[in-house]
Amino acid sequence: MSSEFTFWTETFKIKQFEIDTDGYALLSVIADNMQEAAGSHAESLGWSMQSLLDQNMGWILNRFTLDIHRYPKAGEVIRIETWPSGADRLFAYRDFELFDDRGGLILSARTAWLILDIKRRRPIATPEDVKEIGARSIRNARIEIESKIPAPEGDVVKSIRFPIRRSDLDINQHVNNVRYMEWVLETLYEVQNIRPRFLDIQFKSEGKYGEVAISERYDAGSGDHIHRIVRESDGKELCVAIVHNA
């Protein structure tokens, strides 16, 4: 097997329907395109969603951390660079850097993925060749990762109910992780759009069609916010997040 550093790059253009009411690209659109690039890269490495599904396994995004330098506008062409950046017993890590057409940094990000045994609904140990690919990494995205997203303190400042729709689901019949990102951000909007500088989100459980998700925001001082999304019926946490300088 090759010992080369493996790396993927592709571009996408921000379209008119992918912007907020101030004209800036939606973070959800950027996140969708990052995962599209990750999927294409995994496929080229022999670890596509489909090849895993054929073995009753699936890639699950566990954590998504973004440090955002600026928000692009409609018409801008964004270059995504992404690569496996390491792996341990349960997680495979993948970093990203996005650049504009003059080479300016748009954002840096790290993702943590696990492989699920679909029948047993349990993660499996990271396969040796995924570990081996991760061990070849020679580059890190410029981003600070905290070990843990802090638990919220004090009272809920804002909460919004999201009955789970068909249009919220991904191919696995669970809520698309980008939808959770939208629901986190929605609790920050009052009269104006919010474009966070930093967002760290951890996915804990799967939301299903017909359930109701409640997105809660807690203030953490200095413009920081802690978020939880819980299932209404039993309070189970679907995800937690922290947002800086929103």
Place this chain on the structure above:
Amino acid sequence: MSSEFTFWTETFKIKQFEIDTDGYALLSVIADNMQEAAGSHAESLGWSMQSLLDQNMGWILNRFTLDIHRYPKAGEVIRIETWPSGADRLFAYRDFELFDDRGGLILSARTAWLILDIKRRRPIATPEDVKEIGARSIRNARIEIESKIPAPEGDVVKSIRFPIRRSDLDINQHVNNVRYMEWVLETLYEVQNIRPRFLDIQFKSEGKYGEVAISERYDAGSGDHIHRIVRESDGKELCVAIVHNA
């Protein structure tokens, strides 16, 4: 001024995050890309959203009729062909045909647009040069248009509340018309995805942040459905639609 037929073509690729849980492209994604192409063409003709906004005017989509031959899958590259197909006192019409990479027809569509005086919130008469462009049309999309979307009869079969979110708005701070399309389709989903063969939707009023929209479905026999979306607070109709063979 040129008397040439004016025509626009562009392609887009269906991405992994743009499909339903059966793997078929979302109609909302196709509709978004059609409007993106229409916007690019209008811009090239000197009638961009921005040039109108500078004169306190805006293009408003009044009606969107789609006859869908098949739904593409992720990875397919779709060619959009679009052109102004006529104009009368209030409306400018634009047709579309979408093809796959072997030239197979994906769908045919017609749209009707009006130009709004933003300050007075009233449509203005179609400008002469927009009429002149429409009069040059030498092609019609292969689609049957009924004069009017029929009023519903009988009882509501299904209704779903949609509190209007930030993420539902377009650049004009009103609900994006494609969101209404999603809300119409959502009332058709029970356990499986629905991919209608024909959808005709007319937009009647603007939905705003914080309002609640209710999407109602009425059965019209033979697999046909009549839909209304109304504002919860006063029952005002935001849009009406008919769906065939859902």
